[in-house]
Amino acid sequence: MGTLPPLRALQVFETVGHYGSISRAAQHLGISVGAVSQHMKLLENALDATLTVKDGQRIRLNTIGERLHTRCRTAFEELRAATAEVERTKASATLYVSSLPSILAKWLAPLMYEWNKSRSRVDIYWDTNLDDTPEREGVDFRISYGEGGGPLENRAELFRDCIVPACPPAFIKGASTVAKPETLLAYPLISIESKPKFDEPPSWLDWFEDCGCEMDEPVTISLRCSSSSVAVQAAIDGQGIVLAQYSMIACDVRAGKLAVPFHHAMELPSPYFVSWHRNALYKPQCQDFHRWIIARGREQQRAIQELIAQNKG
Numbered sequence: 001m002g003t004l005p006p007l008r009a010l011q012v013f014e015t016v017g018h019y020g021s022i023s024r025a026a027q028h029l030g031i032s033v034g035a036v037s038q039h040m041k042l043l044e045n046a047l048d049a050t051l052t053v054k055d056g057q058r059i060r061l062n063t064i065g066e067r068l069h070t071r072c073r074t075a076f077e078e079l080r081a082a083t084a085e086v087e088r089t090k091a092s093a094t095l096y097v098s099s100l101p102s103i104l105a106k107w108l109a110p111l112m113y114e115w116n117k118s119r120s121r122v123d124i125y126w127d128t129n130l131d132d133t134p135e136r137e138g139v140d141f142r143i144s145y146g147e148g149g150g151p152l153e154n155r156a157e158l159f160r161d162c163i164v165p166a167c168p169p170a171f172i173k174g175a176s177t178v179a180k181p182e183t184l185l186a187y188p189l190i191s192i193e194s195k196p197k198f199d200e201p202p203s204w205l206d207w208f209e210d211c212g213c214e215m216d217e218p219v220t221i222s223l224r225c226s227s228s229s230v231a232v233q234a235a236i237d238g239q240g241i242v243l244a245q246y247s248m249i250a251c252d253v254r255a256g257k258l259a260v261p262f263h264h265a266m267e268l269p270s271p272y273f274v275s276w277h278r279n280a281l282y283k284p285q286c287q288d289f290h291r292w293i294i295a296r297g298r299e300q301q302r303a304i305q306e307l308i309a310q311n312k313g
Contacts, residue, residue: 005042005043005046005047006039006042006043006046008039009039009040009042009043009046010043010072010076011029011076012025012029012031012036012039012040012043013039013040013043013051013065013068013069013072014069014072014073014076015028015029016036016040016052016059017061017065017066017069017072017073018073020058020060021058021059022036022037022040022059040052047068049064050062050064050065051064051065051068052065093121093122093123093283093285094122094123094124094125094138094140094283094285095122095123095124095125095140095141095283095285095286095289096125096127096138096139096140096141097124097125097126097127097139097140097141097142097143097289098127098128098129098139098141098142098143099126099127099128099142099143100128100129100130100143100144100145101128101129101130101227101229102227102228102229102248103143103145103228103247103248103272104126104128104143105128105229106228106229106232106247106248106249106251107247107248107250107300108143108293109126110251111296112124115289115292122285127139139277140276140277140280140283140286140289141274141275141276141277141280141286141289141290141293142274142275142276143158143272143273143274144272144273144274144275145270145271145272145273146270146273153275153276153277153278154275154276154278155273155274155275155276156273156274156275156294156297157271157272157273157297158271158272158273158274158293158294158296158297158300158301159247159271159272159297159298159300159301159304160267160268160270160271160272160301160304161245161246161247161267161268161271161272161300161304162245162246162265162266162267162268162304162307162308163201163202163207163243163244163245163246163265163266163268164243164244164246164249164260164263164264164265164266164307165184165207165241165242165243165244165260165261165262166232166235166241166242166243166244166249166252166253166258166259166260166261167187167235167240167241167242167258167259167261168235168236168238168257168258168259169256169258169259171187171238171241171259171261172184172187172261177259177260177261177262177263178261178262180262181207181208181211181213181262181264182208182213183262184241184261184262185219185220187240187241188222188223188239188240188241189204189219189220189221189222189223189240189241189243190221190222190223190224190225190231190234190235190239190240190241190242190243191203191204191221191223191224191225191231191242191243192224192225192226192227192228192231192242192243192244193224193225193226194226194227194228201228201243201245201268202243202266202268202269203219203243204219204221204243205218205219206266207243207264207266210264210266211262211264222239222240223239223240228244228245228248229248231244232244232248232249232252232258235258236252236257236258241261245268246265246303246304246307247272247300247304250300250303263307263310265304265307265308265310267304267308272297274290274293274294274297276290
């Protein structure tokens, strides 16, 4: 069929399917029950198909109606998201930052709370997603991992992170540090396994070998997580020792929630990047954010280098 049914009728149908009730749909849409029934009839006539069946005093979608509703729900969700993006883009003081979820939650967000204190007029939108794709409209900045550097036109390296073990300060028999890395093998270990979306970070076995340990037996893992932030939180909750990126635990270490029981840092194979849209820097708040995040990346890199230098001390 080349001609679409009336959009308003589709909207009413989507609402009826969502609530499973003509009266509740009418209340939500702010129209009369009769108007809802008219739109439903108009849609059925346009499609030359019956979409509902009576169920006592109520109606419910039939098989054809359920199939149509699934597609309509997806389409209207996309339309709502697109409309919200237009509204954000229209505002003069907006900042749209897209990022990998864990680096946003554990590194960028705590820093941005401080940044935004003196910028109350900036409307910030954080978009956490795993896809480095340029299709998302309105994105000013994207925080990415790996040499690809993100989907936007311009980019700069932020820092190359490292991994260290972390656990609550008194987790290891009341001590905060151990003399030998092999001591950690006696405790539950938490690993981060992010395949197939990304290359996995160095494993516990990689870390022990980097420490110079000769491993005669496989390393036993008690908990495996696909999300770094979830793994870090599990360690904070006392579930085990996590092998975590330093940038993602630094705040928790300073707050006394976590400690590094053995100071051996192993660099990640690739750095984090910030990329930005070609028009972003025309907005004053984006210029400010650009300077700020580059400076925070340099600070993080210095902290990582200092931690790595402890290995050689």
